[in-house]
Amino acid sequence: MPDAFVILFFVIVIAGIVSWLVPAGEFDTTDITTLSGETKQVLDASSFRYSDNYHGLVLFDDTGSRTGLANYAFDGMVSGDKWGSAVGVIAFILIVGGAFGIVMQTGAINNGILALISRYQHADHLLIPLLFLLFSLGGAIFGMGEEAIAFCIVLVPLMTSMGYNGIMAVLITYVATQIGFATSWMNPFSVAIAQGIADVPLMSGQTFRIVTWAFFTTFGLLFTLRYAKHIKLNNFSTCKASQNSNMDSSLEEKVATFTTTDKVILLAFFTGITWVMWGVIAHAYYIPQIASQFFFMGIVIGAIACFGGRMKVNDISAAFISGAQSLLPAALIVGMAKGIVLVLGGDDVTSPSVLNTLLYHTGNVLAQTGTVTSAWLMLVFQSIFNFFVASGSGQAAITMPLMAPLADIVGVTRQVAVLAFQLGDGLTNLIIPTSASLIGCLGVAGVSWTTWAKFIAKFCAILFLLASITVVIAVLTGFS
Numbered sequence: 241m242p243d244a245f246v247i248l249f250f251v252i253v254i255a256g257i258v259s260w261l262v263p264a265g266e267f268d269t270t271d272i273t274t275l276s277g278e279t280k281q282v283l284d285a286s287s288f289r290y291s292d293n294y295h296g297l298v299l300f301d302d303t304g305s306r307t308g309l310a311n312y313a314f315d316g317m318v319s320g321d322k323w324g325s326a327v328g329v330i331a332f333i334l335i336v337g338g339a340f341g342i343v344m345q346t347g348a349i350n351n352g353i354l355a356l357i358s359r360y361q362h363a364d365h366l367l368i369p370l371l372f373l374l375f376s377l378g379g380a381i382f383g384m385g386e387e388a389i390a391f392c393i394v395l396v397p398l399m400t401s402m403g404y405n406g407i408m409a410v411l412i413t414y415v416a417t418q419i420g421f422a423t424s425w426m427n428p429f430s431v432a433i434a435q436g437i438a439d440v441p442l443m444s445g446q447t448f449r450i451v452t453w454a455f456f457t458t459f460g461l462l463f464t465l466r467y468a469k470h471i472k473l474n475n476f477s478t479c480k481a482s483q484n485s486n487m488d489s490s491l492e493e494k495v496a497t498f499t500t501t502d503k504v505i506l507l508a509f510f511t512g513i514t515w516v517m518w519g520v521i522a523h524a525y526y527i528p529q530i531a532s533q534f535f536f537m538g539i540v541i542g543a544i545a546c547f548g549g550r551m552k553v554n555d556i557s558a559a560f561i562s563g564a565q566s567l568l569p570a571a572l573i574v575g576m577a578k579g580i581v582l583v584l585g586g587d588d589v590t591s592p593s594v595l596n597t598l599l600y601h602t603g604n605v606l607a608q609t610g611t612v613t614s615a616w617l618m619l620v621f622q623s624i625f626n627f628f629v630a631s632g633s634g635q636a637a638i639t640m641p642l643m644a645p646l647a648d649i650v651g652v653t654r655q656v657a658v659l660a661f662q663l664g665d666g667l668t669n670l671i672i673p674t675s676a677s678l679i680g681c682l683g684v685a686g687v688s689w690t691t692w693a694k695f696i697a698k699f700c701a702i703l704f705l706l707a708s709i710t711v712v713i714a715v716l717t718g719f720s
Contacts, residue, residue, distance in 0.1 A: 244569070244629050248576050248638070252312050255583045256297030258594060264294035265597040267589040288600045291592035294585050307582035316579030317572075322528050325437045325641070326578035332436070332531045333571045333633060334564045336428045339538030340382055341563015342556055346545040347497075348505035349378075353391065355498035357398060364402050364468070371395075372416045372464055376457045379420025381513060383429040383632070385669075388413040389680040396685050404471050406685030407695060411464045414681040415670055415696075419460045421632065422666020422707075425449035426517065428534070429570070430632035432527075434661050437636060438644035438654045442526050443517070445655050448719055452710055459706065463699055501548030505541050512537030570633040577637035587641050599642070603649030614650040615715045616708055618643055618657055622664025623704065630675045632665050653720040656711065663707040671700045 268287035301308035307315045322328040343349065353374065360367035375391070378384035395409040424431050425446040435442050516533050519525035525533070542556035551559070585593030606614040622639060629635045639661060647657040669675050673689050682692055713719075 244573055244631060244634050245576070247628060248573065248580070251638075252309065252576075252580055252583060255580050255594075256309055258598075259584055260296030262594050262597050263290050264585050264592040264594050265290050265600060266592050267596060267600075269590060288596070290597070294592035294594070297583055307579065309583075312579030312583055313576050315582050316577065317575030319575075319578050319582060323526060324439065325637070326575045328527045329433055329436050329574050329637070330571045332527050333429070333433070333567050333574065335531045336534045337567030337570075338560035338564035339534040341561075341566065342538040342542045342545075342559045343505075343509060344563070345555065345559035346502075346505050346541060346550055348502040348509070348541075348545075351498040351502045352506055357395070364404075368408075368412060368465065368468060369461055371412045372461045373457065375413055375416035376420035376453070376460070379417035379422075379666075380424040380427060380453055381420075383421060383424070383427045384417045385414075385421065385677045388417050388677060389684060392681045392684040404468060406687050407692070408464070408468060408471070410681050410685050410687065410692070411460075411467065414678060415460060415464070416457070418666050418669045419456050419703075420453065421669070422663050423449060423453040423456045424662065424666075425453065426513075427632075428530070429567070430636060430665065431658065431662055432530070433574070433633050434636040434640050434658045435655075436527050437640040438647075438658055440644075440654050440658060442530060445659075445719060446517075448714065448717075449659075456703070456706065459703075499548075501545065501550055504548070505544050505550075508537070508541050508544055512540070567633075570631055570637075573629075573631065573634040574637040577634070578641070580638070581641045587645070589645060595642070595645075599645050599649055603646055606646070606650045611651045612712055612715050615652045615656050615660060615711050618647075618652075618660040619664045619707060619711050622661050623668045626665050626668045627672050627674055630669065630672060635665050636661060652715055653718065655720045656714045659714050659719065660711055663710065667700065667703045667707055670703070671696055 265288055268284045270284045298306070298308040300310040316326055317330060319326050320328060322331065353371075356370060356374070357367065360370060375384065375388065391413045392409050395413060396406050399405065399408045399412075421427060421430060426432070426443050431449075432442050435444065512533065515537075516525075516530055519529060519533060523529075538560065539556075542551065542559070545551040546553060546556065581587045581595060584595040584598075585591065587593070587595060589596055606617060609617070622635070622643075625639060626635060629638060640657070643657045643661065644654050647654050669678060671678075671693055673679065673693075678692075679689065682689060
């Protein structure tokens with residue numbers, strides 16, 4: 241598959257061609273009063289009209305008044321302000337990524353999980369549910385994904401020593417993280433970015449999402465336990481003596497590294513997460529405040545690691561840079577994806593834009609199907625699009641500028657559009673071969689993708705059915 245940046249470039253070229261073929265249009269807005277008494281401006285779908293004040297894409301613009309093909313990257317990255325897309329979201333991604341880089345570099349999370357594994361390695365009826373829940377929380381809270389590969393390395397020999405196989409290790413780690421990722425109520429790298437772009441209060445709708453997370457996680461755990469029982473009954477274990485010989489001693493060495501410093505770091509981490517949730521719920525904190533909270537949490541955890549002899553001051557700086565660097569591609573995608581919108585005339589519904597014309601006609605088609613079907617088609621679209629751009633933050637940056645105003649036109653809330661993005665993006669990660677994290681976990685577990693696809697296909701189909709039901713419920717209950 242072409243790289244996401246290659247795909248983006250050709251999307252820009254296509255957008256430029258479209259800008260010459262499709263006339264620009266604009267809408268009016270109208271004021272509405274919400275249930276809380278707040279007045280909001282929303283798009284008036286009946287006010288659409290064509291405009292002659294916009295012309296198609298140029299190769300290069302030196303006036304600063306429009307976005308040309310050569311300008312889309314820079315213009316996209318500096319567009320907006322600190323409160324949203326794109327510059328605010330880019331800064332949010334880099335700062336939060338740097339903060340989590342410090343947290344992960346301390347090794348406290350790794351050591352905590354390894355200590356848990358060591359303690360319960362002979363009680364699989366406790367270990368499997370605990371690990372599945374823990375990894376699902378990891379996906380929900382801080383977007384754990386690639387980290388599952390490292391834990392697969394640890395869990396594959398452990399699973400085989402307990403009479404299971406490599407597939408069990410992938411289920412407990414990667415599948416659990418992606419279920420948590422897809423149903424998260426606070427993941428800063430997916431739901432927060434999507435809500436920021438859609439102009440929805442960050443981390444809003446938590447109650448609905450937490451219930452969704454609990455349901456999907458329970459379903460995933462039951463599937464995993466059922467498969468574990470199937471292996472035990474049919475003796476399908478791939479266990480080999482060479483894999484078991486040093487398992488107990490190895491884990492004893494690992495658990496010995498779980499010290500008081502790790503405990504204090506984990507306490508500070510969960511305190512920081514609680515602080516973020518409190519700020520969002522009690523004070524409606526948004527991108528600038530939440531990014532600052534994560535940054536402060538990273539500094540505090542780095543200081544604890546420093547006083548505990550775990551890291552040096554320069555190590556903290558290097559970990560922050562490394563964490564931010566790992567998310568630099570996602571940040572660049574956010575900016576360049578914003579360039580697509582600018583090439584089409586921008587996302588201001590009251591200004592002439594090709595995007596407005598596309599939204600109007602697409603909305604008219606979807607409106608004929610009803611709000612429920614429209615929301616479900618959004619889920620289908622996001623599920624298919626994830627095959628091409630497997631990055632959650634990248635997909636949010638590319639699709640949400642279109643899906644958010646489209647939701648206004650078809651009569652569903654933007655919160656529902658964000659939910660459709662989450663479920664479509666996260667759940668399809670369990671099977672698409674373009675997911676580097678999935679392929680990495682399968683490689684560590686010694687499972688081919690074709691074998692995995694045959695095994696997980698029915699499970700993914702059921703998850704998509706449940707996701708569809710979830711979206712329908714969200715529409716019918718007015719989820720906002």
